[in-house]
Amino acid sequence: MKFYAYVRIEPNSKFESDKFLSILYKYGYKIPKNRLILEEASVSKSIYSRDLFQNSINYSLSSGDILVIKSLDCLGCRFEEMLLIANQIFEKQIRLICLDYSKNEINGDLRIFFNHFLMLCSQFEKSFNFNNENLNIIVKKNGRPEILSEVQKKQVLQYFKKGESINSIAKRFSVTRTVIQRILKVVVKNVNNQISYLDTT
Structure with missing residues (x-):
């Protein structure tokens, strides 16, 4: 031994x-x-x-x-x-x-x-990991909650068209600059998609 x-x-x-x-x-x-x-x-x-x-x-x-x-x-x-x-x-x-x-x-x-x-x-470890994986899937699926309504998003676009800065718009709606930038980014993406569609027809 x-x-x-x-x-x-x-x-x-x-x-x-x-x-x-x-x-x-x-x-x-x-x-x-x-x-x-x-x-x-x-x-x-x-x-x-x-x-x-x-x-x-x-x-x-x-x-x-x-x-x-x-x-x-x-x-x-x-x-x-x-x-x-x-x-x-x-x-x-x-x-x-x-x-x-x-x-x-x-x-x-x-x-x-x-x-x-x-x-x-x-x-317990397997159950914990399984629940965490499911939670991650749910979070990814649902994404971030919408902060501004559809009406407010249209207002954001109108203010931006009038030449108002992103900082100023963010202060109007009491949100961060990132929220406004994200809304404008979606608008630009939709416009580009429409242009691409018209080019192919």
Whole structure:
């Protein structure tokens, strides 16, 4: 049985290896420095793209070895990934300890609770992402709400034709310059379309 530790660290950040190893020693885990695996990876990077972690799981650790990880994000960037990789570790009979979850090995009832926790978080994450995607679709479909009525838009055009500035028109209707510019842009586009149509007939 061998002890290993894996820590994900943000790129270009400092990590005190000796201090971390001394903390592990206090918990009863004596890990040689050459078995402390430090991998620079952003929290958004998939576990399947973290080469050091994958090599450790697939080639370095054997059945019965103990892997100590600092936190849940060492197992992936999404809860679904965390659940899959945790089950892969358990299937290989590698003994897992996640310090943020428990200072003890995750086995027995603790493993059942751990898997259940990851499963609930994964379902919530999927539901949250699905709802956000639907919300984005609705926002894109509906677009910005109309601030000025059709009558007011015609008035904007009349004032503009008379030579009134965009700033002045915006103050008249208590809106921003962007609103007036958008209305005029639509008018110009419609005129250009009409001209193109007449040219083709």
